[in-house]
Amino acid sequence: MNYRTLRHFRALFFPVRCPVCRKIIGADDRFCNECYDKLTPCKENVRIKGASGFYALFEYTPEIRPAVSLMKDGICGNAPYAFGSCLADLLVSQKADRKFSCIIPVPMHRRDMKKRGYNQSAFIAEHIGRILDKKVLKNTVIKNRLTVPQKKLNRKERMKNLENAFTVIDTAEIHGKSVLLVDDICTTGSTLAEVANLLTANGAKEIYCAVCCYTTNKKRDDFYESH
Numbered sequence: 001m002n003y004r005t006l007r008h009f010r011a012l013f014f015p016v017r018c019p020v021c022r023k024i025i026g027a028d029d030r031f032c033n034e035c036y037d038k039l040t041p042c043k044e045n046v047r048i049k050g051a052s053g054f055y056a057l058f059e060y061t062p063e064i065r066p067a068v069s070l071m072k073d074g075i076c077g078n079a080p081y082a083f084g085s086c087l088a089d090l091l092v093s094q095k096a097d098r099k100f101s102c103i104i105p106v107p108m109h110r111r112d113m114k115k116r117g118y119n120q121s122a123f124i125a126e127h128i129g130r131i132l133d134k135k136v137l138k139n140t141v142i143k144n145r146l147t148v149p150q151k152k153l154n155r156k157e158r159m160k161n162l163e164n165a166f167t168v169i170d171t172a173e174i175h176g177k178s179v180l181l182v183d184d185i186c187t188t189g190s191t192l193a194e195v196a197n198l199l200t201a202n203g204a205k206e207i208y209c210a211v212c213c214y215t216t217n218k219k220r221d222d223f224y225e226s227h
């Protein structure tokens, strides 16, 4: 049974819901039309240190936040499919799908994984990999230790926080390869930069980054003020 047929079959018993408003939608749908129309495509030109390209779907606005929170709350629902499919479309439209041969989700520490039960970035990466027919390397990089959320730190503290936080387990899998690094949200870009540099240092040829949501500078400042 192919993936699409499986989704339609499963939807007979577990209706597919819009990850923003939870309204029932079609088995092939990502978001409902009303919610999708309110989302802001990310137009920012972002450079991640150590990466050759950066692709972000949406600005991290209150309109998209419920879909991101859903994944963080351990429910997921249709969110990874919605984000993964939209990201695959974005990569194809930017002709970026030809630039990499494998996908690596930004890893979570095993304690966080145990708490949530999954790594949402890996789910999103799997959908991208399925659509673009690329291998997803879920266990090639691991997170060795817990870190504090990057958004709470200044630049120096962020670097210290991530120092030696990740390790490449299997360098043969990335040697000479161009890799797409996938994460759900990018706020400061320092996690992506850290993993990108680590992959390059371990033999990867080029790194591209793809995220569902990007927190723009203005919204980041608002966040600091309100927290």
Ligand SMILES: [Zn+2]
Pocket (backbone or CB within 6 Å): 018, 019, 020, 021, 022, 023, 031, 032, 033, 034, 035, 036
């Ligand atoms: Zn909706």
